[in-house]
Amino acid sequence: MRVALLDDFSPLIQQTLSNWNWQVINGKNWSLKDYKKNASQLEGIIIRSKFPLSKEHLLMAKKLKFIGRPGSGLENIDLKYCKENNIEVFRSPEGNRDALAEHTLGMLLSLFNHLNIVDIEVRNNIWEREKNRGTELKGKVMAIIGYGYMGKAFAQRLMGFEMEVIAYDKYISGFGNSHVEEVSLEEIFQRADIVSLHTPLSTETIGMMNSSLFEKFKKPIVVINTARGKSLVVEDLIDSLNSKKIIGACLDVLDIESSNFNLNKATSQSFEKLKKFNNVILSPHIAGWSYESKEKMAQVILEKIRQKFIL
Numbered sequence: 001m002r003v004a005l006l007d008d009f010s011p012l013i014q015q016t017l018s019n020w021n022w023q024v025i026n027g028k029n030w031s032l033k034d035y036k037k038n039a040s041q042l043e044g045i046i047i048r049s050k051f052p053l054s055k056e057h058l059l060m061a062k063k064l065k066f067i068g069r070p071g072s073g074l075e076n077i078d079l080k081y082c083k084e085n086n087i088e089v090f091r092s093p094e095g096n097r098d099a100l101a102e103h104t105l106g107m108l109l110s111l112f113n114h115l116n117i118v119d120i121e122v123r124n125n126i127w128e129r130e131k132n133r134g135t136e137l138k139g140k141v142m143a144i145i146g147y148g149y150m151g152k153a154f155a156q157r158l159m160g161f162e163m164e165v166i167a168y169d170k171y172i173s174g175f176g177n178s179h180v181e182e183v184s185l186e187e188i189f190q191r192a193d194i195v196s197l198h199t200p201l202s203t204e205t206i207g208m209m210n211s212s213l214f215e216k217f218k219k220p221i222v223v224i225n226t227a228r229g230k231s232l233v234v235e236d237l238i239d240s241l242n243s244k245k246i247i248g249a250c251l252d253v254l255d256i257e258s259s260n261f262n263l264n265k266a267t268s269q270s271f272e273k274l275k276k277f278n279n280v281i282l283s284p285h286i287a288g289w290s291y292e293s294k295e296k297m298a299q300v301i302l303e304k305i306r307q308k309f310i311l
Helices: 011-019 032-041 079-084 093-112 115-123 149-157 185-191 234-242 269-274 291-309
Strands: 002-005 023-026 044-046 066-069 088-091 141-145 164-168 194-197 221-225 246-251 280-282
Touching: 002 011, 002 032, 011 023, 011 291, 066 291, 079 088, 088 291, 093 115, 093 149, 093 221, 093 246, 093 280, 093 291, 141 149, 141 185, 149 164, 164 185, 234 246, 234 269
Parallel strands: 002 023, 002 044, 044 066, 066 088, 141 164, 141 194, 194 221, 221 246, 246 280
Antiparallel strands: none
């Protein structure tokens, strides 16, 4: 099997594929032009987000048997073409769910305790206690939208905080248990203090977090998005922050990200406005991006490939 590694992965991937006597091609520095030059010879591709594997690009890989995507999102891969042409597509949300859940919790604790603000103040010899009084999570209602690997892992991390955790998923049901209550979307609008989004990017979820949705919540809420940037309309978030309909936000992803999850060089006016809010915590799409998750994602992808092609 001839397999190209098109991003920087754990060394475990190259070592394991080589142990299987597969030919491993280091394509970490490939451009799209390099891919097109070599695509006809590839039987496997392991990629994160270097460039989209659209139908146009996949048509060039006539021998392709599988695509491995360490991580969870598959929006850069034409899944319809893969299904029609018997190309296996593997992902590994099991590998980075713990890192994402911990990062999400860290952002929330930072927001509720003003840690982003007080760290800067203390470094500048400002010692303000009263205005930086924190808010406890205990007793708050956390609403999770999307209860797949990521939503479930986040709910598990909240168990020790004595919060009321409710969750909704359009495509999954029967997941309620001792630490999460399965509810309707309407019930989330009525009860939530905090809303955390854990959905994939699709035609259904693009722009779903918008003014129309925010207005449906009975109480002022905190919004968390560690899913995909295009699921939240930043200008609508800003309007809701100004009106106090939203009282804080934790955003690991933004709609100004490029297709390979880097910051676009030409940032938007909305982003410039967003940066001025002290009650917004920002990080550069690193939820799920721990040292441990890099290794675990490799292990999961390799096991899925092994089960299909080695056993």
